[in-house]
Amino acid sequence: MPELPEVESVRLGLQAHVRGAKIVRALQFHPRALSSESIAPLASLDDCKITNVQRRGKFLWLVMDKKPLVLVAHLGMSGQFRIEDVGQARHPHCRARFRIKQGRRESFLSFHDQRTFGWLRVDELSKGIPSSISHIALDPFDEKFDRKMVIKKLQAKRTEIKRALLDQNLMSGVGNIYADEALWRARIHPRKMAEKLSEKELATLLTAVSRVMKSALKAGGTSFDDLYTNVNGETGYFENSLEVYGREDDECSRCGHLIKRIKFTNRSSHFCPHCQLRR
Numbered sequence: 001m002p003e004l005p006e007v008e009s010v011r012l013g014l015q016a017h018v019r020g021a022k023i024v025r026a027l028q029f030h031p032r033a034l035s036s037e038s039i040a041p042l043a044s045l046d047d048c049k050i051t052n053v054q055r056r057g058k059f060l061w062l063v064m065d066k067k068p069l070v071l072v073a074h075l076g077m078s079g080q081f082r083i084e085d086v087g088q089a090r091h092p093h094c095r096a097r098f099r100i101k102q103g104r105r106e107s108f109l110s111f112h113d114q115r116t117f118g119w120l121r122v123d124e125l126s127k128g129i130p131s132s133i134s135h136i137a138l139d140p141f142d143e144k145f146d147r148k149m150v151i152k153k154l155q156a157k158r159t160e161i162k163r164a165l166l167d168q169n170l171m172s173g174v175g176n177i178y179a180d181e182a183l184w185r186a187r188i189h190p191r192k193m194a195e196k197l198s199e200k201e202l203a204t205l206l207t208a209v210s211r212v213m214k215s216a217l218k219a220g221g222t223s224f225d226d227l228y229t230n231v232n233g234e235t236g237y238f239e240n241s242l243e244v245y246g247r248e249d250d251e252c253s254r255c256g257h258l259i260k261r262i263k264f265t266n267r268s269s270h271f272c273p274h275c276q277l278r279r
């Protein structure tokens, strides 16, 4: 599932390819492509010009010149944006398509989604953020991200630290992969209770979160299950740098003990039982 580094890679690609383009025609091909919370059909964006592409956590939005309308997107498990030539046949997983025009050049901005957990939504901006995602907390890449406040909130959580890290109302952008990686870097067991961690340990963890996601962004993201690509259809290569995620029974690069996988909600947690002590 795309997390902050992958969504940011997509945002950068969209920024480069569709900023300034006019939407000639928006077409929806799958009922689930449009979120039930959408305030209008995709066609309401016809004739809008895309002026910017922004992101918070794992949510992206295209800002339109017809303010306050925006197109919000969540990639879900396998959502992808692709820039395609107008002659290109529609991909079987294409759920929506925007014919866009930039100067004289026309192309398609397509939304592909194999597993259909992703969605698009027409929404309105309110104080610079789409109304429907105003409850989503700032992510660590946001210049207004308040580390001290997040540490305080984490300390007040009577829940396992990994669960707290994934709480998008506390800090957004972190999903299963980077939570496991950051916890390994900070030597913290995923099942340790958040309230039992010291301020220093939590600060180390937040630094690890930022660092691992920055490194992943540099690598173009993690294409672990081949469902993530950028707007040019290219995959990232950070999966080669993963220390624990998807590496069950491999040796920990720090201590040589075997990486363990345990059940976590309907997914898994990966960690080193030797250097990430539960205590």
Ligand SMILES: [Zn+2]
Pocket (backbone or CB within 6 Å): 252, 253, 254, 255, 256, 257, 272, 273, 274, 275, 276
């Ligand atoms: Zn280890």
